[in-house]
Amino acid sequence: MLKGVKLRLYPKPAQQMQLTQLFGNDRFVWNQLLAMMNQRYENNPALPRLNNYQLDRLLPCLKREYPFLKESDSSSLQVVTKNLNQAWQNFFKVPAQFGKPRFHSRRFLRQSYTGKSTCQIIAKRYLKLPKLGYVKTSKTGQITAGKIKRYTISHEPTGRYYLALQIEVSDAQPLPKTNQAVGLDMGLTHLAISSDGIKYATLNAxxxxxxxxxxxxxxxxxxxxxxxxxxxxxxxxxxxxxxxxxxxxxxxxxxxIKARYQAKLANQRKDWLHQLTIRLVRQYDVIVIEDLKVKNLQKNHHLARSMANAGWGRFRAMLTYKCDWYGKQLITVSPSYTSQQCSHCGFQSGAKPLAVREWTCVKCGRHHDRDINAAINILQAGLASRPELKATGLERALVK
Incomplete structure (x- = not known):
């Protein structure tokens, strides 16, 4: 199991200059190899494409020609060749989706590089990083027992430095079972509406x-x-x-200043989603959500901004990996007709405008809140798709 930990770095002025050089070295290798691959393809498109091993064999030649590349962590340059090879393969497989790899500019607002070498915890707030030596960090206590697979040092548009660690953890930490299930309907005024009738608000920023x-x-x-x-x-x-x-x-x-305000808003949204998702994972054993295509929904320009601010994609991603970590189950169902179907008798009442938030079923006479009714339909569809869950007593989670 892989976990990610992000720490704030406080490099000294000399280390900041060194980091600028390391960012530039990775960018230089990417641009040099990409220019060579572009020229090779233009000269003869029938030539076989270079693989990752062949690109790695070019690194010693570049180091002999450009000695300043020796100042970089060798594993970081190997990560560059791997990413370039993957980007080139994606371009030939699905050109309409990925596009041709582009050159990197030193004027990009965010600079970073990734390595695979060993990082050591020296003290409570100090790490020993390859080529940089001892660097002060925010908190090393967040690094749990495990093996550090990769590290990424980034310089954000806010002017701050961060260290992201990818840690391999062998054992999971399951949470106690509650024998409860819930369906969630995503919204804009409220981020999520549960089948229990609880409405979780969106971040007010x-x-x-x-x-x-x-x-x-x-x-x-x-x-x-x-x-x-x-x-x-x-x-x-x-x-x-x-x-x-x-x-x-x-x-x-x-x-x-603008970047710092944007980062503050992103951090508040991320913290809000973390609090909500961990609350749901602790409270329920089975969580059923809609399989929404967020990119397609954002083509509606009247609602695109509100959808982006709500953070539906990040909410689903957090639920996915937290359910895996803590031994819970996440089920996705099709969102079709969840707002049109009566959760009591199953009658299809047809499409309704977004302004209609409550309606009464013409067949059984049951009065519904639009969002809660959709959440109940989502839960019913999720439990119906997994018959093995009924043996555990989760059928009582359905709202009658």
Missing amino acids: KWLQTQIERWQRKTSRQRYQATVAVRQWNHDQRHFVQLELADYQNWQRSRQ
Whole structure:
């Protein structure tokens, strides 16, 4: 079982310069090999594609030609070749979905590199990382007993450094059984509505969203002003100072402030989803959700922003791996007709506008809350698809 742990890094100024070099080395290797593969394909498309082993054999040649590559962790360069080989294969298998691999730029807001070498815990807040030595971290107590498979060091647009560790853990930690099952209907006003009648609200972050929009406008305005200044120098070099676009500090500062607000909103949403998912996993043994195609649903431009803010995809991903960790079961069912069918008699009442939140079945006369009725239908469909669950007594979880 693999688990991920993300820590905050506090590198010294010398280590920050070294990290900039390591980020650049991985980017340089990616661009060099990609240029070679593109030229090779243009010269003769019939040539067989290079595999991962052949790309690794090119690394010693690059190190002899460019000695600064020796400053990088050798395993990180091997990860670059592996990722490039995978991206190239995806392009030939499904070109419409993945597209051709692109060159990496040093102006990307997020820089990172991944390695497979050994990382050692030296003290409560210190780690020994390959090529960097001793680096101060936020908390090493989060690293449980296990083997570190990979590490990723990243420099975020907020100006902060993070370390993500992939840890292999041998034993799982199952939670006590509750013999309860629940169906969940996803919504926008409420993130999830359970078949028990509980409605879990979405994260209320209007203030943060307002600040993000404000700084987005300010950043765009300052970038435009900097672009105008650069163009003015091109036409009148005697009366203007020569500066590149990235040299304008006002624009760089506002861009970082905007990134910090965005990171704060993302962290709050992630924390909210963690609290909700662990609560559901502790309370229920079987969780049934809809198999929603979020990307297709977001094509509706009237609801796309609300769907993205709700975090349906991350909610499902968290439920999936937490159920695996703690010995619970997650079932996905088709969302078709869950809002149209009466959960009491099964009558199909037809499609209804989103404004209709309550309705009465014309056949049995049962009055339904739209979302709770859909959650009950989801639970019934999930239990019906797994007959073996009825032997455990979970059929009493159905709302009569």
